[in-house]
Amino acid sequence: MTHILHRQIHTELPVAVGGKGVELFDSDGRAYIDASGGAAVSCLGHGHPYVVAALKAQAEKLAYAHTSFFTSEPAEALAETLVTGAPKGISHAYFVSGGSEANEAALKMARQYFVEKGEPGRRNVIARRQSYHGNTLGVLAAGGNEARRAQFRPLLIETHHIDPCYAYRLQKPGESEEAYGQRAAQQLEDKIQELGADTVMAFIAEPVVGATAGAVPAVPGYLARIREICDRYGVLLIFDEVMCGMGRTGTMHACEQDGVAPDIMTVAKGLGGGYQPIGAALLSRRIFDAFAEGSGAFQHGHTYICHPMACAAALAVQEVIARDGLLANVRETGAYLRSRLEARFGNHAHVGDIRGRGLFLGLELVADRSTKEPFEPAKKLHARVKKEAMARGLMVYPAGGTIDGKRGDHVLIAPPFILDRQTADTIVERLGEAVDAAA
Numbered sequence: 001m002t003h004i005l006h007r008q009i010h011t012e013l014p015v016a017v018g019g020k021g022v023e024l025f026d027s028d029g030r031a032y033i034d035a036s037g038g039a040a041v042s043c044l045g046h047g048h049p050y051v052v053a054a055l056k057a058q059a060e061k062l063a064y065a066h067t068s069f070f071t072s073e074p075a076e077a078l079a080e081t082l083v084t085g086a087p088k089g090i091s092h093a094y095f096v097s098g099g100s101e102a103n104e105a106a107l108k109m110a111r112q113y114f115v116e117k118g119e120p121g122r123r124n125v126i127a128r129r130q131s132y133h134g135n136t137l138g139v140l141a142a143g144g145n146e147a148r149r150a151q152f153r154p155l156l157i158e159t160h161h162i163d164p165c166y167a168y169r170l171q172k173p174g175e176s177e178e179a180y181g182q183r184a185a186q187q188l189e190d191k192i193q194e195l196g197a198d199t200v201m202a203f204i205a206e207p208v209v210g211a212t213a214g215a216v217p218a219v220p221g222y223l224a225r226i227r228e229i230c231d232r233y234g235v236l237l238i239f240d241e242v243m244c245g246m247g248r249t250g251t252m253h254a255c256e257q258d259g260v261a262p263d264i265m266t267v268a269k270g271l272g273g274g275y276q277p278i279g280a281a282l283l284s285r286r287i288f289d290a291f292a293e294g295s296g297a298f299q300h301g302h303t304y305i306c307h308p309m310a311c312a313a314a315l316a317v318q319e320v321i322a323r324d325g326l327l328a329n330v331r332e333t334g335a336y337l338r339s340r341l342e343a344r345f346g347n348h349a350h351v352g353d354i355r356g357r358g359l360f361l362g363l364e365l366v367a368d369r370s371t372k373e374p375f376e377p378a379k380k381l382h383a384r385v386k387k388e389a390m391a392r393g394l395m396v397y398p399a400g401g402t403i404d405g406k407r408g409d410h411v412l413i414a415p416p417f418i419l420d421r422q423t424a425d426t427i428v429e430r431l432g433e434a435v436d437a438a439a
């Protein structure tokens with residue numbers, strides 16, 4: 001008997017009692033390879049001694065100090081670390097407790113920026129249909145996951161959606177990747193013109209789409225064109241790197257690989273690696289300056305912003321990633337894992353696409369590989385794969401997305417950055433059995 005309102009009321013969950021390295025253990029003594037990092041969170045795996053020691057030391061020193069009275073050493077140090085490694089133009093960090101809060105803050109920053117600049121007519125947000133930016137009402141409005149939005153629609157502010165950059169489904173036969181990228185980006189310009197540029201404040205997108213699409217990177221040139229369009233119309237560009245950022249794709253930020261810098265970037269999940277709840281909105285100098293030269297404050301705040309324990313955990317996680325050169329392992333073992341996935345699923349009747357970057361990989365599951373026809377939604381295939389995988393001691397993240405009214409089934413693979421080749425082999429072996437059993 002539980003008194004928790006769990007995500008699924010009628011599903012009995014195993015009780016997680018421990019974790020070490022890439023594995024989690026339940027109260028029945030079963031071990032699970034955490035090939036999804038929870039939901040692309042546990043980038044260092046579990047029980048990392050350096051992070052545990054840093055947390056203990058911080059708890060003994062200072063657990064909490066309210067930000068209207070004090071700043072703190074770990075928050076200042078983390079901000080410096082993040083800004084130092086951030087894309088061009090980013091100058092400050094705003095720390096919150098997770099991804100939804102980070103995106104809420106980003107949208108409010110964008111709005112306040114234009115108010116400070118004397119352009120209060122800019123209020124429209126443009127986002128993409130296949131996207132997820134969080135579950136609180138503001139960012140649920142921005143996101144394009146209809147299944148999550150449907151019943152809350154009357155409560156959501158009006159936002160505007162364009163198609164995602166999703167080559168597997170939307171690139172036309174015979175069309176080059178470059179041409180497709182330009183065509184997909186053109187939708188943004190069309191939407192800005194339709195709404196009136198002086199009404200649009202921001203465009204928000206995930207550089208590599210996670211939970212709604214299973215690790216879909218943009219095609220080359222798409223994000224650069226998006227940047228140009230935003231600049232032309234004075235629209236702020238927000239990159240949601242909550243899932244794909246902080247090293248998961250093999251570079252600290254996914255957008256580095258596209259050579260594009262946003263005005264605001266949000267990060268969370270891998271920032272604290274699950275050791276504490278933490279997220280951040282990283283903002284560029286021009287936004288900071290508008291606040292500094294204008295009202296002198298960002299009109300926002302939560303009780304737990306800049307939480308010292310959360311910042312200390314994130315700082316320790318980032319120190320380990322740098323000290324142990326883990327981004328190189330993300331690239332190398334990521335390429336190896338991908339090659340094993342391609343060997344196992346390259347000709348699989350129900351795997352339409354294998355994609356992603358670094359240790360952020362996805363499979364798109366289809367009923368018919370040649371027509372790309374998705375499975376019937378009632379089959380809930382992605383959930384079945386998850387169940388079959390758990391039964392084999394493997395955690396993979398099931399992702400469902402909607403595009404053109406059809407539900408897609410995706411499997412997201414986002415293991416800890418400490419993954420080795422042997423464990424990668426085991427992941428592919430167990431996942432193969434799970435997909436065969438479910439499909």
Ligand code: PLP
Nearest residue numbers: 098099100132133134210242243
């Ligand atoms: N943005 C993206 C891209 C995400 O994947 C998620 C969570 O999955 C969020 C935002 C919301 O983050 P959180 O669940 O920490 O609020």
